[in-house]
Structure formats: structure tokens, C-alpha cells
Amino acid sequence: EIVLTQSPDTLSLSPGERASLSCRTSQTVSSNHLAWYQQKPGQAPRLLIYDASNRATGIPDRFSGSGSGTDFSLTISRLEPEDFAVYYCQQYDSSPPLYTFGQGTKLEIK
């Protein structure tokens, strides 16, 4: 099973700043099937990015994903107040089919 490790655990920034979140995997992610989610308190996760760099429907272009192999990142170019939340990365493995998540990064207001 592929293990996903996100860093940092907590990131303290101010609105308007740039955020960079990391997700490293213990093995190469097949076909870059790596996704990112945002979760606010009391809400379900929301898909932001799929296949490492593709924005999901309705996601603002300040969110971008990059990376390949075992090293991926989510960048928020200019933080808005509503962006402060917990972010999870997730990979898909086909043999056997399995979705696994990172432990999450909490993005908090500085």
C-alpha cells in the first residue's frame, strides 16, 4: 500500500500570501492519479485537483497542482479568507483498486 505524507502539518499564512503544500508518496503514483481536496469544519471534502494538475469543475484558478512520480504539490497563488481549511491529497492504485489519503495539512490564518 502506498503511503502519502503531507507537509507541513500546519501552515500559518495571511490572506493575500502564497501557499505551497506538499504530498510525498512512498511509491510512484500510477499515471499521476493524485488528487487534492479541501475540507472546512463540519463540511464534506471538496475535490479541487485531479490527475495531479487538473482543476475540478468550478475551482478558482488560484488553485494549481503540480508534480509527478512521488512528489506533488498544491499551490494557492493568493490566499482568500475562505481558503483557510484542511487539505488532503489522495492517490489511486489499481492493483488492487484502492484510494488512500494523506494525513492532511491545516492551513490557518496567521
Place this chain on the structure above:
Amino acid sequence: QVQLQESGPGLVNPSGTLSLTCAVSGGSINEGDWWSWVRQPPGKGLEWIGEIYRSGSTNYNPSLKTRVTISVDQSKNQFSLKLKSVTAADTAVYYCVANGWYSLEDWGQGTLVTVSS
């Protein structure tokens, strides 16, 4: 974009069976491909439980495989989760999800299930 709504008991006895249903609206379950269940213990991260294809084929997380059954009822446009022999460690918010492209696209609001006597 479909809407999903979980329903079921919020309290289950230890050693009992957790049973939840996910109603799909705004689209037919036959129009989608895979449908998943994901859970999140209070204050913790996300765990994928398993998925079902519209035809009824299933894939389960190996860590839960011996206790999980996911089924689909096309006539009611819903799919269901059963988790047997539950313990306090199964206390979590349970989400039903419409799968996307190797991702989990549309989520229900989630329902908290507590395992306690």
C-alpha cells in the same frame, strides 16, 4: 453534478451491524460509473471504505474487506453500506461519494455514526 444524501441509524451497538443508504438525486445511478463510501473518525483523517459499479461489481479496502458489503439498488437510485462486527473504532462520519476520474468527485453531507451501548 449529482446530489447524495446518507441516511441510517446514528447509534449502533458494539458487535452489531452498521447500515447506511445513500440516495442519489439529480441523475441516475446508471449514468455514473463507480460509487464510494468514505469515513472520517472525529478529528481524524479520511479512509476509503470501498466502491460499487452500477452493475454491482465491488472493490473494498483490504483493511475492512472481511466486514464490509456495498450493494446497489438501481430501481431506488441508491446504494448501501453494511459494516458488521463494529467497535468503537468504527465511530465516524460516513460519506457517500460519486467517483470522478480516479478521484472522489461529489460528496454527500455525511452522517455521524456512533458505536456505543
